[in-house]
Amino acid sequence: MMESESVRMTAPADDVFQRDCAGRDILDHVTSRWATLILASLVAGPHRFSELNAKIGGISEKMLSQNLRTLVRDGLVKRTVTPTVPPQVSYSHTPLGADLTVQLWGLVSWIGNHTNDILEAQVRHDAATIQP
């Protein structure tokens, strides 16, 4: 096999290619649209549920609630209850979640910068003869 010209990286740990690698489920899950946007929102600091709901266009309360529960269970988001009247609940990154978000950020920024490249590639592809 020829070595790729354009990317110089060590081959990944073999286990990510194995059918039963637990990391695959975590990958699916942290890169889901809503989990990514929640983690990205929290870069700006702690948010209340209603603030997240307002910030992330198109998310339903049900999906926001489900995703927050999952992120809290994963140890990526911390849920803090302040005993005011009424109690205030806020969500913030755990150190693990902040660390993951740095990685996600690189990816989200790349996509932000290259969305047009990909849309243009799709147009070029569709305009060309369909490959068998």
Added chain:
Amino acid sequence: MMESESVRMTAPADDVFQRDCAGRDILDHVTSRWATLILASLVAGPHRFSELNAKIGGISEKMLSQNLRTLVRDGLVKRTVTPTVPPQVSYSHTPLGADLTVQLWGLVSWIGNHTNDILEAQVRHDAATIQP
């Protein structure tokens, strides 16, 4: 809003938080389990269909074929036909795909290194009192 202690990043371009941002579809799509594993496989150089099929445990021929078609359409993977008898088809990164893979790589490596942290957090969470 308090500033996060642990992550210092510029806030993302606002449009990723908008309901109709095209980048959201691309994010869903390039971070899908199979697209990620295909792009990661190609770090080692061009692969034939059968080589990718053997390398990525659990992928069906149908899913591999569908994902390759999508990645080619996105301009992330190049399909090369060598006119031997029989013709040989191989898949490799485009420069755009190689660039994206650098970003994906950071994420995949992070998950590889932190899968146990997340699994442990889940166990701790489930052992604790269920939060309302």
